[in-house]
Amino acid sequence: MNSELNPALDLTEQVHELLRAAPSGISEYQLIQQLKQRHSTHIPHLDLTDKLVLFRTHFLLFNALYLLRDRLWQTEAAHLQISPLCVQLLPWQPGSRELAEHDPLRDYYLNLQHLRDTDEADVEKLLASFWTRMQGGDEKRAALELFELDSEQALNLATIKLRYRQLVSQHHPDRGGSTSRLQSINLAMEILQRYYG
Structure with a gap:
């Protein structure tokens, strides 16, 4: 694969290209790193230690993943499994009801208002809530x-x-x-x- 992604492709297409090159799946972190290494202009090229940058990068990637999953499902081309630990293209299986069922995560990531409205204080609250649940x-x-x-x-x-x-x-x-x-x-x-x- 080229070290550069085609800048004319939108983020969804760039992610699709990377997923096709990783048939056994790839983590969210690896996807972000590959997009950065290939100079994608669609994600922030800033340090991920900044919590707001991390949130925005994560949000943009997951927005692209859910858009791609919808498109692949509608064209019966493949099924896209989405999780932070493993994003993977799987063969299309007729009768899959996953997209027909209500998916609150999909709704969240496809609403760009969440990206625009979330500030650093909101990210701090999200992270605190996450660690509280984990602990x-x-x-x-x-x-x-x-x-x-x-x-x-x-x-x-x-x-x-x-x-x-x-x-x-x-x-x-x-x-x-x-x-x-x-x-x-x-x-x-x-x-x-x-x-x-």
Whole structure:
């Protein structure tokens, strides 16, 4: 791939080009770094340690990702899985209801008013809320819910690994499951290993 992106392409097309070159998926951070390295004019080329710059860069990227997902879905070209840890183009599957269901994140990122109206104080509040949830154990609770395990029961890594193998077997794409579900299971396992490992 060229070290330069075509400046005539909008951000959605530039992101699509990068995703096609990463069939196994790519993280949000890697996407931002590649856009910067290839001199995309559509994102801020400022230090991401500035929280407002980080928010604006993240917002612009996710706006482009949701626009791209909508377009790919409408043309039945592919399905775009969007998460900060892994953005991945997947084969189109007829009958996918994901876009028909209400998605508050999609609504948020497609409304550019949020980008215009969010200032540094708002970003500070968003970050504080995020860290409060993380420290409050929401990450662990969400992983346990995905594994259908009760945090009240005595849990150990052996029990969690057994449940992990059951879920992988049940949701593997080779057995009719979805790649996105399998990736969620893998992420939940990584989280639970940190708590019970």
